Amino acid sequence: MRQDASSWIGDLWGGLAAMLVALPSSIAFGVLIYSALGPEYAGRGAMAGILGAAALGLVAPLVGRTGGLVSAPCAPSAAVLAALVAGLAAGTAGPPLDPQAILPLLAATALLSALLQIAYGAAGGGRLIKFIPYPVVSGYLSGVGALIALGQFPKLLGLAREVPLAGGLLSPGAWRWEGIIVGGVTIAVMAGAARLTKRVPAAILGLAAGMGAYFALAVFHPALMRLEGNPLLIGPLETSGGLLEAVTAHLRAVAAADLASVRMVVIPALTLSVLLSIDTLKTCVVLDALTRRRHNSNRELVGQGLGNLASFAAGGVPGAGTMGPTLINVASGGRSPRAGVLEGLFVLLALLALGRLIAWVPIAALAGIMLVIAFRMVDWGVARLLRHPAGRLDFAVIAGVVLAAVTTDLITASGVGVAFAILLFIRDQVRGSVLRRKLTLAQTSSKTRRLPAEREVLRRRGAEAVFCELQGNLFFGTTDQLHTQLEPDLERARFILLDLRRVQSVDYTAAHLFDQLQSRLEERGGRLLFSGMPSALLDRRDFRAYLAQVGVVGKGGVIVSPTLDGALEWMEERLLEGAGAAQRDEERPLEAREFDLFRGFDADALKALKSCLEERAVEEGGAVFTAGAPGDELYLVRRGGVRLLLPLEGDQRHHLATVGRGDFFGDLAFLDRGRRSADAVAKAPTDLYVLSRARFDALAQTEVPAALKMYARLALTLAQRLREADAALRELEER
Numbered sequence: 001m002r003q004d005a006s007s008w009i010g011d012l013w014g015g016l017a018a019m020l021v022a023l024p025s026s027i028a029f030g031v032l033i034y035s036a037l038g039p040e041y042a043g044r045g046a047m048a049g050i051l052g053a054a055a056l057g058l059v060a061p062l063v064g065r066t067g068g069l070v071s072a073p074c075a076p077s078a079a080v081l082a083a084l085v086a087g088l089a090a091g092t093a094g095p096p097l098d099p100q101a102i103l104p105l106l107a108a109t110a111l112l113s114a115l116l117q118i119a120y121g122a123a124g125g126g127r128l129i130k131f132i133p134y135p136v137v138s139g140y141l142s143g144v145g146a147l148i149a150l151g152q153f154p155k156l157l158g159l160a161r162e163v164p165l166a167g168g169l170l171s172p173g174a175w176r177w178e179g180i181i182v183g184g185v186t187i188a189v190m191a192g193a194a195r196l197t198k199r200v201p202a203a204i205l206g207l208a209a210g211m212g213a214y215f216a217l218a219v220f221h222p223a224l225m226r227l228e229g230n231p232l233l234i235g236p237l238e239t240s241g242g243l244l245e246a247v248t249a250h251l252r253a254v255a256a257a258d259l260a261s262v263r264m265v266v267i268p269a270l271t272l273s274v275l276l277s278i279d280t281l282k283t284c285v286v287l288d289a290l291t292r293r294r295h296n297s298n299r300e301l302v303g304q305g306l307g308n309l310a311s312f313a314a315g316g317v318p319g320a321g322t323m324g325p326t327l328i329n330v331a332s333g334g335r336s337p338r339a340g341v342l343e344g345l346f347v348l349l350a351l352l353a354l355g356r357l358i359a360w361v362p363i364a365a366l367a368g369i370m371l372v373i374a375f376r377m378v379d380w381g382v383a384r385l386l387r388h389p390a391g392r393l394d395f396a397v398i399a400g401v402v403l404a405a406v407t408t409d410l411i412t413a414s415g416v417g418v419a420f421a422i423l424l425f426i427r428d429q430v431r432g433s434v435l436r437r438k439l440t441l442a443q444t445s446s447k448t449r450r451l452p453a454e455r456e457v458l459r460r461r462g463a464e465a466v467f468c469e470l471q472g473n474l475f476f477g478t479t480d481q482l483h484t485q486l487e488p489d490l491e492r493a494r495f496i497l498l499d500l501r502r503v504q505s506v507d508y509t510a511a512h513l514f515d516q517l518q519s520r521l522e523e524r525g526g527r528l529l530f531s532g533m534p535s536a537l538l539d540r541r542d543f544r545a546y547l548a549q550v551g552v553v554g555k556g557g558v559i560v561s562p563t564l565d566g567a568l569e570w571m572e573e574r575l576l577e578g579a580g581a582a583q584r585d586e587e588r589p590l591e592a593r594e595f596d597l598f599r600g601f602d603a604d605a606l607k608a609l610k611s612c613l614e615e616r617a618v619e620e621g622g623a624v625f626t627a628g629a630p631g632d633e634l635y636l637v638r639r640g641g642v643r644l645l646l647p648l649e650g651d652q653r654h655h656l657a658t659v660g661r662g663d664f665f666g667d668l669a670f671l672d673r674g675r676r677s678a679d680a681v682a683k684a685p686t687d688l689y690v691l692s693r694a695r696f697d698a699l700a701q702t703e704v705p706a707a708l709k710m711y712a713r714l715a716l717t718l719a720q721r722l723r724e725a726d727a728a729l730r731e732l733e734e735r
Contacts, residue, residue, distance in 0.1 A: 007336060014068070014334020015342025018325040019053075021201040022072035022343065023350055025324070025373065026053040027358065028366040029078035030317050031234060032151060033106075035363075036085040037099040043235040046358060049073050050237075050351050052316030056307040057344020061337035064303025066295040066321070068287055068330045069280075070340050071307055073319035075377055076275035079144040081317070082151060084109060084268045094264070105265050110312040112269035117277055117305030126281065126297025133424045135394045136417040137278055138379040139401025143413050144275075145377030146406050148370055155367035156183040158232065178217050178224065179232055179364035186210035186368030201328060203369055210365025227359060234361045272318065280304050280321035290330055393427060426477040434478045435485050436502065437469040440493075441575065445724075446568035448641075448658040449665075451596055457579045458572060465495040465571040471502035474510035483513055490517070494526030495571045499564050501532030511550045518557045529559045531567040565655065589638035589687045590662060597636065597664060597713050605706035612695040616688045618642075624680035624688070625666070632693035634670040637661050640686030645679045658683060667714055 030049025034041040056071040064071075088097045088105060097105075120126065150165060158176025159168040168174055189209035193202035214232070218224035227233060284295040300321070308318040329339050351358075382398050385391030397420040405413035442462025450458065466489045472478065489496060496517060518528040530553070533544055544560065547553045553560055561567035592598055592610050601609065618624055618640075625631055627647050635642070641660045645653040656678055659665045669676055670693050700707035 008338070010333025011336055011339040011342055014329035014332040014339040015070075016346055017201065017332040018070040018329040018334065018339065018343040019057075019346035019350065020204045021328050022053050022057075022070065022322065022325040023050070023347055024203040024207045024366075024369055025322075026050060026073040026317065026319075026347075027234075027361065028370050028373075029073040029075070029319075031363065031366055032078045032148070032370060033081045033085060033317060035155070036082050036089065036151075037102060039231045039363075040235075041099065042233075042363060043237050043359065046234045046361070047237045048315055048317050050316075050347060050358075051314045052311040052319055054344045054347040054351070055311040055314045055316050056304075056319050057340055057342075057347060058307075059310040059344075060303045060307030060321070061340030062303070063306050064296075064300040064321075065337050066284055066287065066300050066303075067293060067336045068291055068326060068334055068339060069284060069295075069300070069321045069337075070325040070329050070334075070343050071280070071304060071319055071321050072325055072343075073317040074276070074279055074322045075148055075373060076141070076144050076279055077272060077318050077320070079147045080268055080272045080275065081106060081109065083147065084265070088264070105261055107312060107315075108262065109265040109269045109272065110308065110318045112265060113272040113276065113318060114305045114308035114312055116269060116273035117301050117308060119305075120273070120277055121298045121301030121303075121305060124298055126277075126299075126301050133397075133421050135397040135424065136401060136421050137282070138382065139398040139420075140275060140278070140405075140413065140417060142378045142382075142398060143402040143405025145374040146402055148374040148377070150406070152367040152370045152374065155363050156180065156371065158364065176232065176364075178214070178221070179362070179367075181217065182210045182213045182232075182362045183364035183368040183371075185213040186365045187372055190369065190372045201324075202372075203324075206369055206372070207361065207365055210362055210368060211360065214360075214362045214365070232362055232364065234359055234363065234366075236359050237355055276304065276308070276318065276320040277301055283321040283323050283326055286323065287326060287330065290327075291335065393424075397424060433485070434470050434472045434474060434482055434503075435468060436471040437467075438485070438489075439467050441465040441467070441568070441571060444568070446572055446658075447565050447655055448569050448572065448660055449663050449721075450572070450660075451662050454576055457576055461575050461579060464493055464578075465497070465575060466493045467497045467499065467568065469499045469502070471504075473505045474503055475505065475507040476509040479509045479513050482510075483516075486517070490520050494521065494524055495529065495574065496521060496526075497529040497531060497564075497567050497571060499532045499567075500530055501564075506546070508550060511547060511552050514547070514552045514558065518552075522557070527559055528557070529561060529567045529571070531561045531564045533560060565658075569658070587639065592636075592689065595636055595662060595664070595689075597710060597717075599713075600709060601706050605703045608699055608703055609706070612691055612699050614690040614692075616690050618682040618686045618688065620682055620684050620686075622682045622686075624682065624686075625676050626679050627676050629676045631666070631669050631676060632673045633666055634664055634691045634693075634696075635666045635680070636664045636689040636691070638687040638689055641683040642686060642688075643681050643683050645681060646677070647679060653679065664717075667718065671714070 026049035027046045028049070030045035030047070030052065031042050032045070034045025034048060053072045056073070060071040061069065085102055085106060088102045089099075090096060154163070154165055154168060156179060157168060157174075158179035159165070159174055163171070163174055186206040186209055190202045190206035193200075193205045196205070214224065224230070224232065227235060229235075280300060281297055284297070284300060287293075288295055304320060311318055325343065329343070334340075334342075379398065382395055385395040385398075400420060401413050401417050404416040440462045441464075442459050444467055445458065466486075468486070470482075474482070486496065498514075514528065521528055544553060547558075552558055559567070559570070561570065592613060593601070593606055598606065598609065613636075615638075624635060624642055637659055639661055641658055642665060643658050644656040644665060646656050647653055657665075665680060666676075668674065670691075673693060696707070696710075
């Protein structure tokens with residue numbers, strides 16, 4: 001009970017503090033949008049900003065449920081809508097419109113943007129929006145800051161609406177020094193507020209200082225105390241009846257819009273919905289780090305959309321989850337969605353209690369607040385990217401989006417941002433190689449144990465077979481790089497194996513490259529092989545089916561192996577065949593004298609040894625021995641082959657090696673009489689010689705030279721296998 005009371009108190013103080021930050025900014029954003037229609041609309045804009053803050057605060061937290069998040073009108077909303085109003089009034093996309101024709105289009109933009117946000121959340125787009133590259137986001141926000149600053153300088157200087165900024169800056173006679181003083185005081189106090197106190201938000205201190213400066217000037221100029229028709233003040237707040245009447249009027253105005261009008265607002269609404277969604281989710285990410293919680297992106301987008309829908313119905317300015325009020329709320333103790341709702345209630349109370357005082361807020365003071373906000377929105381730290389070659393493209397992206405926003409509009413900047421996002425994706429893909437590893441068969445091998453003569457052949461001719469492990473996305477941006485990396489191997493290799501386990505996507509350009517590789521290898525009697533082919537790519541296509549559809553596999557050219565080891569073994573067999581070292585009579589069981597282990601034994605030693613050997617046959621899939629079983633026998637493969645499998649958890653087994661005809665296994669237990677460390681399973685019908693340690697020890701008493709030779713060869717074989725194991729471990733470590 002006490003903890004719940006403490007939570008309520010924290011939310012209460014957090015909501016109050018957030019309101020003190022959000023209210024001045026919301027008023028300033030509303031004035032920025034509506035004053036583009038004319039100075040007489042400033043009061044209406046102030047009311048729209050207040051109503052937007054109230055509606056968003058009351059509705060968005062109830063649905064979004066992100067604890068501590070405060071939603072209010074924001075800079076991206078003000079920049080997009082102010083640019084839209086200015087463009088419609090100037091006739092940039094058609095004939096110039098009067099304010100009464102622009103207002104319904106403004107409402108339609110807000111409505112469509114809110115519906116799009118709801119659609120993003122319902123369709124699961126919350127995660128996708130977060131993947132927009134940061135340089136593009138930085139460029140957007142910096143462009144918004146630049147547009148706001150360019151729009152506020154005329155208000156700070158007190159220029160008439162028809163005076164352009166460039167001309168006004170060069171005409172000091174057109175300046176209103178009262179506005180410059182008020183705006184300058186506001187900026188100075190906001191900039192230094194953190195040094196004075198952190199208990200009162202900087203925007204409140206700046207606004208109070210600006211109003212104080214204005215009334216101080218009014219002592220010497222009584223004309224400044226006139227409210228009606230004073231271009232330096234917001235003026236009386238305009239209302240349009242009750243809430244129901246406002247909602248009905250907005251819906252009638254939007255319903256009356258024709259198809260041509262809707263087309264004019266589709267792109268601005270789309271831009272606005274994306275920017276508001278990015279602004280919200282960016283704030284949520286910061287909030288997660290502060291509160292150690294996880295927000296639900298999709299639910300929050302639906303909540304923001306419904307909040308903006310309520311703002312539209314009330315005639316307010318759309319907004320987003322904003323950084324400033326949210327951080328103040330959390331710092332003041334607000335942790336639950338209640339704090340956001342309380343912020344909305346406090347906005348309504350402030351409107352009721354301070355409605356007449358708000359009319360006396362100087363336009364220049366709001367311009368000063370907006371200029372500080374705009375300055376803080378610009379990412380000034382991007383200049384450091386120019387110091388490093390790797391960061392220059394990112395700087396170009398940011399600068400390009402800002403330039404497009406300033407010279408044209410945010411709608412064009414959004415298209416530039418999307419194009420740059422694609423460029424950044426291609427840059428990142430091309431920068432990292434899709435070729436993860438490249439080895440020849442002289443550097444790697446299958447798990448089939450080869451006899452010394454066979455290993456020597458593979459060492460000499462291993463460069464004729466190349467193993468490549470690919471990764472990432474195989475598409476037009478990375479295909480040429482892969483072709484360049486394989487070009488030297490195409491000049492000398494007969495076989496190229498591409499392991500595709502880590503490939504995430506493939507396009508037709510990559511498929512065409514595979515076809516080219518196969519054609520060039522066929523010219524010298526070689527083949528292209530695939531292994532580790534995933535069953536589905538990121539786009540849910542079946543990899544093998546796709547390559548079959550485009551003609552790469554399934555026509556007798558490219559060989560597809562289900563396992564990497566199988567593909568490596570196939571290439572080894574082809575190299576051994578080409579060197580005449582392959583075993584042609586595998587169906588005949590070997591005799592004892594044909595094993596390299598017994599090479600050099602005289603006739604008497606071989607005869608004595610033969611009496612110690614037990615012949616054994618194992619069917620395909622039959623167990624020779626199992627892990628953990630006792631035994632001291634050495635097994636020699638006369639015909640067939642045996643797989644050595646290491647048992648793992650969950651009834652899984654790891655393939656250690658394949659022992660073929662003429663080789664042996666079981667040597668560890670033969671030497672130390674310990675328990676078996678792996679399972680031995682017949683790969684095919686297999687004939688074995690079995691030599692027990694006890695029988696061999698008895699033989700060693702009479703055939704000492706032969707026993708020493710065999711132990712020496714066992715030691716040499718174990719040393720070679722340990723070196724191979726070291727190489728495999730090194731390879732794993734280097735990955």
